[in-house]
Amino acid sequence: MRMAVILRAAVLVLLGSLLVPSGGHGAATVEVRNEIKSMGANVKSIIDYLTSGKGKHQVYDRLAKFTDTFGNRLAGTANLENAIDYMLDTMKTDGLDNVHGERAQVPLWVRGKESATLLEPRNQNLAMMGLGTSVGTSAEGITAEVLVVRSFDELHNRSKEARGKIIVYNQVWVSYGISVAYRSHGASEAAKVGAVAALIRSVTPFSINSPHTGVQDYEDGVEKVPAACITVEDAEMLDRMATRGTKIVVNVKMEAKNHGLVWSRNTVAEIKGSTYPDQVVLVSGHLDSWDVGQGAMDDGGGAFISWQALSAIHHLGLRPKRTLRAVLWTGEEYGGYGSQKYYEDHQNESNNMNIVMESDIGTFQPVGFRFTGSSKAKGIVSEIMQYMQPFNASKVIDGADGTDIEWWFNKHVPGGSLENQNEKYFYYHHSNGDTMTVQDPTEMDLCATLWAVVAYCLAEMDEMLPR
């Protein structure tokens, strides 16, 4: 998941609430309720398959094999393309329809070797990770005195002290949506006041000296200076030193380099609809990750429950009226490159797009479904979600999350995402801690179940969701 998601989520919650007519949520009609009830036997077979049948722990095992085989999968790398080839082969072997890649351009940024070394007041290596799209340094690196600030306001107030310095941002963690601004804009804000590099406290509420990477955005017309994240611990230490009046000197070396755009692919698989094959229920997650950890949480989990939803329905011999389409996006971490291209290529389908769903904020214990759409549509979704009540996962919350699905919201296509107990999500996010260890087989089964049940019912109903 990239930076802007949470901010967007806030907007979407607002949007969602605006879409609800005063007087409260629309409730499903008796006809719709009965229609959803009539799917009970098939829904039960999906639930049984994924929680106690042949599909039990399958999504975890599949994701584990995938991430253990390929590790992390940075957009633009041969490793991601190999992983995409594997997914295409595997989903074909699984028996899904119309398995294919769709080309999209993504940035190629290569991290290379990198280091940050405290030289004064004492010599110590600082754990760091360069930020995606950052420029590098010369081979000898940048050696400069440090100015520690806790906010952009402080940087601006102390702008006269900033020239020639390395800016260390020790912003307090508020929330990802708020705190990520320092990662996104820290370098350009530093450059504007004449600083030579930016070291940003990792955007996380908890750390075991763990640096967290992510994308950063250079502002047009502003000098590009190197940007990296350091750990919460080191940012706090440098802040304490500065507060004591200690002179701090740091050397930053980064081989990082931007290589422009290269071709990658979104990975697509379907179960063709029996009655309305042109109408689509789209489930998704992104296959690319940062170049650290295994990308098992962000977003292996979302991609694999999307495959698993189709896989379960296919292996049960079910073929709903509408087409079920799983899309595993590329280039999400740089800002939805794959999904934007997909939208451009497919926006002519928007009248037939019943719902676009993405899971990209964890596949921990599921709680419910985030939904963006009309009040009437929400009533229908809420009715479907009653099937998740035995798992305490039937909540319906306003405002779907997802960098890769938001393009469709302009066309009033309903959207959905997975609400889950992801309180520790940002402990691991974009760090070496994003591995299979954070995933739980039973929790993943329930996420896949929720995903499959919602997708199946929406694809099987007589009517598309009202807009």
Add this chain to the structure above:
Amino acid sequence: MRMAVILRAAVLVLLGSLLVPSGGHGAATVEVRNEIKSMGANVKSIIDYLTSGKGKHQVYDRLAKFTDTFGNRLAGTANLENAIDYMLDTMKTDGLDNVHGERAQVPLWVRGKESATLLEPRNQNLAMMGLGTSVGTSAEGITAEVLVVRSFDELHNRSKEARGKIIVYNQVWVSYGISVAYRSHGASEAAKVGAVAALIRSVTPFSINSPHTGVQDYEDGVEKVPAACITVEDAEMLDRMATRGTKIVVNVKMEAKNHGLVWSRNTVAEIKGSTYPDQVVLVSGHLDSWDVGQGAMDDGGGAFISWQALSAIHHLGLRPKRTLRAVLWTGEEYGGYGSQKYYEDHQNESNNMNIVMESDIGTFQPVGFRFTGSSKAKGIVSEIMQYMQPFNASKVIDGADGTDIEWWFNKHVPGGSLENQNEKYFYYHHSNGDTMTVQDPTEMDLCATLWAVVAYCLAEMDEMLPR
């Protein structure tokens, strides 16, 4: 804190309960209660000084300055000796009595450069940390196939597969006291079945791909093979790969080297007793740490609340009847080298040693006091601990913890340690996450308060604790 503490704690709890006569805990006599009550004004001045007066946040600030200045402090290094010099100077400047170092020999082990690299099924760096006292490898390292086991039993059952292999232990976390056996004995157990190195899952209940070091013990007469910890995440990944039947090959390089014993010092400061200067209340923590993180938790916190207790009492102009002695041990992490020498040199004082106290399991929110001693003595301590009731920290629990104080228990000297909310202690323990970030100024004030109140009252009472 080193490995054996928790096991010892279990024994001490047992011992503690044996010391309690049937019929329950001894209660303090009315005279003793009145005597403790009569100290109320002085105790209040100590509490006020440390929680809202001149001493507020002082222990945190002092520890932060110390750890930011010296970083971690491995026994045997010049850095630890410089840190000891700093402490001697600083405690003299603080006005304490009889500030001096007492020589003790400690091991010198130098980590050097080290790496573990997965070569098959794919190339990937594994985060690792060599274990203290481990031998190193040749410059090209050891390259061998991996055998993953989850227990010593499994290793023994599969001993025929072990020859020439690198053993990866993926033991489940049970508790530190139980799980640490793999760190302590993993190398020798591996060598006994012909393996060439041991990689042990870090002994922690939680990880962000964080390796945790610590000491290991070679068994006499068994070949010494290199031993290192890897992360929970990587141990689990290798286990999954092995379970799938994948061939795993790893290269381990370690420059680690043992250089025998070198001289270090225990750091001592006192407030000489006004009436019984030969009788001693000893408070302590250890100043050495592992060579990672800042050693702020293990055991900067314990060392600094011990200084702080004396500092507060001194600056309030209080001088209790008995001598208060703070000892900051050296060489604890290798197994109480400093404290053993201290005991050998001072055991003639054991009849005058009123209590030996050590804080070495965290200085988080305090809960109470762990005590080893007679039932009657426990009654007195419990009465004193009533002063901590306003802070919900008045519990008295059987069985004091502390590698450095246990030597005295053979002589029936009572012992005490700090019970605190240290549920996350092993998240950080012996890792780069052991920094000032885990410390909280207010919590540290309360720990220092508890430490000072107990020490002051025991030093001020007419009688020594009954044995």
